[in-house]
Amino acid sequence: MQLNTDKPWPHNAWYHAAWNSEVEAGGKPLARMLLNEDVVIYRDVQGAAHVLEDRCCHRATPLRLGEVVEDGIQCGYHGLIFDGDGKCVHVPGSDVIPSRARVRSYPVVEKNEIIWAWMGDPALADESRAVDFPWNDDHENWPHIHELLEIECNYSLLIDNLMDLTHIPFIHRNTIGGGDQSGQVNATMDVTPTATGVHYIRWMLDIEPPPTYKKGAGWADDQRCDRWQEFEYVAPATVKQWTGALETGRDAYGSRDGKEGGFNLRLYHGVTPRTETSCYYFFTAHNGYAPKAEGATEKLNKDIVFTFHEDLAFLENQQACIGAAPGREMVNTKHDVALVPAQKALEAMIDAEAPRKEAAE
């Protein structure tokens, strides 16, 4: 989508800050930059996750260089300690704690293995708005691995990428997009705007499955299938995916519920802006076709990571190209039918914040 450089993102939203597995109780703090703001993420000794600005209020030293102690996180320079709300609770060698001694604290929700941070007005933080992705909690039926890529592109380019799948037979021609190019670009496309973004599903009926599908489902070489790609974008920066196929004749198009076998996987995509030209790409690929097969989830994960690196190369070059002439038009094709409402949903969310957070500071 066109990058909105004035207002690159909404602030009043939950953003994926870290996987729950990235920080442990009382352990090493984790530094991250979210929406151009340096934050430090840690768990206190009781195990609660906190997100603070990564700057001691005393001498502007990053708290990431400090350590978690009994009462909070301690700066590594002169030893000031801050609690989870950002309040200074100790100055070594001094009985007096200056009243202005505090750092910004960001509201946190931990859910579905994700540490979400609210980057806008804390008074507006509403836990119920954090995206649901219950499959992250179900390792038995939907085994998966926490992944994170840092990509040098605006976060919205990654969302664009997921909204137009006709890129698959081109970028991924040697991997998941091999085989019948025409079938892949000519799939039917059913798009539905939602309250929080857009939903679409693409159907490819009675086609030859890609090699990865055959292998995953244990199909014979001449097996044909009905294949679907179902995506939901939830603004500002989450995409839920359900992809799969059943053997031709089992009427997947009519109903997929409760039909065992075939090939299917779910993907969680969480994109968090780092700067205007870089982002974090959190994802999990859930093995729904062979959840108990030894090594199958690791193999799936490895293939997905490889495939996403193919996208990464394009996204970073695309960002550089846009950066060289930021204002220029992009000419849409008929395949941008989901991308356009996704962009509108994001823009509406940004526009709803005027006067915006930065201006108000």
Add this chain to the structure above:
Amino acid sequence: MQLNTDKPWPHNAWYHAAWNSEVEAGGKPLARMLLNEDVVIYRDVQGAAHVLEDRCCHRATPLRLGEVVEDGIQCGYHGLIFDGDGKCVHVPGSDVIPSRARVRSYPVVEKNEIIWAWMGDPALADESRAVDFPWNDDHENWPHIHELLEIECNYSLLIDNLMDLTHIPFIHRNTIGGGDQSGQVNATMDVTPTATGVHYIRWMLDIEPPPTYKKGAGWADDQRCDRWQEFEYVAPATVKQWTGALETGRDAYGSRDGKEGGFNLRLYHGVTPRTETSCYYFFTAHNGYAPKAEGATEKLNKDIVFTFHEDLAFLENQQACIGAAPGREMVNTKHDVALVPAQKALEAMIDAEAPRKEAAE
């Protein structure tokens, strides 16, 4: 010369974009940045060279990541195909091609082994204005090798370098400028402005030749010579060189035409701005003294490449020094007698474009 940062170069001119040997019919596209503009250079399957902007009009993806196909160059992201004029001729999976779907195409002339691109108004592109250097077509009598250096300096600093040869006994004291320092800085200098730039010739009569000349001409150790350095600058960015010597007594000064033997070589210098602070330096060194001797041309080329790297080190440091204080005066000496009219010719060409191309866009 003083760098003109507001108007760093003329646009309505042919610039050396590539050697003809750098792209093959239907082969891999070549990315280059000319005058701050990203372009992609390729040959179609029929063999014609094209220069397009390196940005697909759909999602701003560099076309360099695509490939040349039957109908043109195909973007690697969603598969749009553009012909040599920059018109989109195919959108995979769609019968409709948006009318605005096109990329900028630059006029091209291929001549003397050079692919020239016209960077300004296409309506003004005049093939007859592309510089002639016929020796590039004569490998039998003037064997040579295509060379290209990328230098982190403004293109005009390289032209300055070629307009004042008193640098030779300093920068090149260990190579072509060894020996009699005083003789080299005290050469006579005959300067003539031309319609397109400036011509000069330096004569050093009855001097001891440098070691490379002796070796090239097969001279005895005590042989003396009349030596010349003849240069023509053609604005904006070409320099033609003819350098040589005949034995003292053969009256080279009176006439060099048709006199065999001695030492002589021609050099083509094509400088193309990349950005305000970087350029491409295309050159060929033509062995006119031993065109049939085995290995002689390769040896000459190796020596010239080494020598030009000596210049490169100075030019890049000079650029950094200018960049630290762009507006400061440079104090000319008597040796800037060719540099000054060269600078005037370039400035006149830039000024003739007001209102300039960018402003008009």
Add this chain to the structure above:
Amino acid sequence: MQLNTDKPWPHNAWYHAAWNSEVEAGGKPLARMLLNEDVVIYRDVQGAAHVLEDRCCHRATPLRLGEVVEDGIQCGYHGLIFDGDGKCVHVPGSDVIPSRARVRSYPVVEKNEIIWAWMGDPALADESRAVDFPWNDDHENWPHIHELLEIECNYSLLIDNLMDLTHIPFIHRNTIGGGDQSGQVNATMDVTPTATGVHYIRWMLDIEPPPTYKKGAGWADDQRCDRWQEFEYVAPATVKQWTGALETGRDAYGSRDGKEGGFNLRLYHGVTPRTETSCYYFFTAHNGYAPKAEGATEKLNKDIVFTFHEDLAFLENQQACIGAAPGREMVNTKHDVALVPAQKALEAMIDAEAPRKEAAE
């Protein structure tokens, strides 16, 4: 201290440009950037040190690429020679030297093994204002080694670091700050503003000495001591340090003069701004406790260099954190009691220059 980005430093002051040992008579010129200005430092063939701007007035080529010759420093591009006052005294191949052909020359004082350069108005250069550090001249009783670190931080952050020693038990917890944390942060602190900056002394009476002290003084494991840390900041950028301890009972607090034994060392800290976000840190650590012991000075120096690298890691991260939000407040604690008057002394020196040097140029 808060970084003053508009007026980052005073110009009318002596700055430590180099150690006397860094340039030799007639030897290779040394390039350095002082206060954002590129300079070249060299000794002429008679041995006098000079500091010139590092830019030939002819073609803006750095003089560092040239060499020292009989009459001065010669540019490596076209051979112009400049004397120690910056005047051009020779143009090869020309009888005429343009009257404007000169480069800026900076006043120099060489004292206490330091080459000091005056970066402001030459008419105001007053040799008596160069800081005294006579221990640099006394290698017999105060042996030491010339050291230099380049740090990517504003010079004032390094001064801050030296004005609040409660950082020692945190940053240096594994080296000089090991042991009794509470004793170190609770030392008494006696601060006295001076005409040129601020002086302070911290006393820790009857405490257990750190391991390095015990080893240096040859003390038994259970020996206790009276320990002091005496610092003087001289604006803009020098800190003199005297640190040591005597055995408890010898009344070090009453008088340290003429009492042999114990542990004591002096440190010279010379900080010179390179840019707003980088500086040179010149220092010497003087072994006053075992000046004749073989290897003792080298061991001390190695430990100090290691310790200062611990500071460097914090300072560079602190700079990055400040750079991300330059205008933000820093909240002082009671330990900033010496830092605050140091900052005031520096600011007064900067303010005294209005209208400042750059504005006047």
